[in-house]
Amino acid sequence: MTPHRSRQHPEVAVREAVAADLVEAAQIYQSAAMTLHEVLRLRNPWSSEDARAIDLREAIGALSDLSATPSGKVIVAETGNELTGVAAVRIRGRHAHIAFLFVLPAWQGKGVGGQLLARLREIIDAAGASVVTLVASRDPRAWQRYLRFGLHPGPPVMSMRARKPRFPDLVPGDGLESVPIERDRADVLEAVDRLDREIAGVSRLPEIARWLEHGAEGTLLRDRVTDRPVGFFIVSVHADHGRIGPVVSRTVTRFPDVLSRALQMAGRHERDVVWRVDLPSANHVAIGPLLDAGFSPHNLMPWFANGEIGRWDRYIFRDEDTL
Known part of the structure; x- marks a missing residue:
């Protein structure tokens, strides 16, 4: 070049x-x-x-x-x-x-x-x-x-941290079925991709495959009655920190259930790390469950954009650089 x-x-x-x-x-x-x-x-x-x-x-x-x-x-x-x-x-x-x-x-x-x-x-x-x-x-x-x-300023991005989170127990009555996201499950990856296009506004299957290759765990959630995908999440644990995200829900009302499942998966990891979550300010329904789990605000980061992309009221980022 x-x-x-x-x-x-x-x-x-x-x-x-x-x-x-x-x-x-x-x-x-x-x-x-x-x-x-x-x-x-x-x-x-x-x-x-x-x-x-x-x-x-x-x-x-x-x-x-x-x-x-x-x-x-x-x-x-x-x-x-x-x-x-x-x-x-x-x-x-x-x-x-x-x-x-x-x-x-x-x-x-x-x-x-x-x-x-x-x-x-x-x-x-x-x-x-x-x-x-x-x-x-x-x-x-x-x-x-x-x-x-x-670019124009918009609602900021909130970064939250938890040193010793209080992860919730599984709530059996949420009506959701968990399906592991694996690189060799084309049907699951296709459902994840459809949710990503609908909620995040873009497709990022190669990146999701890369996260899984590097040790991240993911789950697709389906409605037990309709079998329709409700959302998905990915949890990653590194040497010095854990990360919850992305967390994607088809509807705002279902987002707390999807987030609760993500927090439960994070709770299965016994490594003593600082847990991180980055979320758009438009996602009001995530704040209560995260505070209840022991997360606290770490940083409020200015956001600039020249237009809208994604439905941020039912979404948690992978991180501030990846979205």
């Missing part, structure tokens, strides 16, 4: 990232994020060396996942032999979600972020996506850039 060069800053080239770039790209993210927290005097989530190592490992994993899947694209800004910025987008059909956009502190204010956004726009336009979303930092300078990009 021919590097995309700026007329104002010809020394900076934007190109597609390769595997050897990803660690340095993740370090750019962490350096920029830590500096922003210091400038804005926000709570520092990297107060210990262990916390920084975990965060960096997760960023490397997220960038690796984005670069390894057909729906993802990672680009970097390069000056000489130094990477100065990183951006990434995940495109599913008409939906493009910008997952990373960070510039080294020493290079901020010099047009690098604008060049990365310009290249992202080219990628998004070439893919034919029309709805663009992102979860933003709290940097007003970045907000101005997103507004110029054509």
Whole structure:
């Protein structure tokens, strides 16, 4: 791919990232994020060396996942032999979600972020996506850039955490039948895909298969009377954290039952980890069950978009970068 060069800053080239770039790209993210927290005097989530190592490992994993899947694209800004910025987008059909956009502190204010956004726009336009979303930092300078990009602020994304959750017991009277989501069950995957298209607004079967390959567990829930799919969920447990999501329900009224089943599955894991849930603010029915299970708000993240995608009132994200 021919590097995309700026007329104002010809020394900076934007190109597609390769595997050897990803660690340095993740370090750019962490350096920029830590500096922003210091400038804005926000709570520092990297107060210990262990916390920084975990965060960096997760960023490397997220960038690796984005670069390894057909729906993802990672680009970097390069000056000489130094990477100065990183951006990434995940495109599913008409939906493009910008997952990373960070510039080294020493290079901020010099047009690098604008060049990365310009290249992202080219990628998004070439893919034919029309709805663009992102979860933003709290940097007003970045907000101005997103507004110029054509995005508008919307209800924020809430991140919740639980160190020692109180997972619910199975309620036998919910009328739901559990069917494991497995990579060799084409009928189950097809039902999951239909729910995803209906509620999330996109198809992401390759990503779901990848999550399952990496150890995630999933369940499709059917109505025992009608045999109609009601929803599905995926639970993942890593060395230092567990994640509940996505959680998808066909109706708002059934969402608490689907979430309860997801919490029950999480409760079967005995590993002592911090559990995470990221949900759109439109999903009001998830908050009560999560509070009852011992989850508490961890962060409220600004959301920008140029249109609507998905039915977020009955949905929990995989995470803030994946949706």
